[in-house]
Amino acid sequence: MATNPDRSSYFPAIERKYGQPMSYWFDQMDELKDAKYPEQIAYLRENHGFSQTHANALVMYCRGSKSAHRVSTVDDYLKPCTEEQRKTVHAIFAAITKKFPKSELVIAWNQPMLRYNEQYVFGVSVQKNYILMAPWSKDVLESFAPRLTDYKVNKKTIQVPSDWKPDAKLLCDMVAARIAETPS
DSSP states (O other), rough: OOOOOOOGGGHHHHHHHHSHHHHHHHHHHHHHTTOHOOOOOEEEEHOOOOOHHHHHHHHHHHHOOOOOOOOOHHHHTTTSSSSHHHHHHHHHHHHHHHHHTEEEEEEEEEEEEEEETTTEEEEEOOSSSEEEOSSSSSSHHTTTTEEEEEEEESSSSEEETTTTOOHHHHHHHHHHHHHHOOOO
């Protein structure tokens, strides 16, 4: 296993093991650029015998994630973000932790998440032009649909603008609903 977090550190082994230069593999990935992550991984594994580790390194690199480096704090996570995004994320978590002081702000899946009684209850992911919020429950998302009409709601997340003024009541109500469905 490579100890270097740069995904490109796997490239020499990929070239040796699978017998083609990286330019060939980049061309393969370019042909699959519109496919979903699992489809890209399956293609490499099923058609070229890639290991999961090598397939993941190539797919993630081609998707723009050049490093597997993990962050350990929210501030580390927010370093590459704009000042506006940092301010919004801090305000989101401040609104929730004020109402739920026993919640714990952690990094999980390389993103800031709130845990309550060891259960994940809320998470945030900063994208280039917006912020995604996740209440960690499809049922919570569905039950709050009438209150989310002003937002873009995806399968598991709610998209808000980078300069969003957090709706503390909405956030806390969603977290309370998520906490209510978790084991004590």
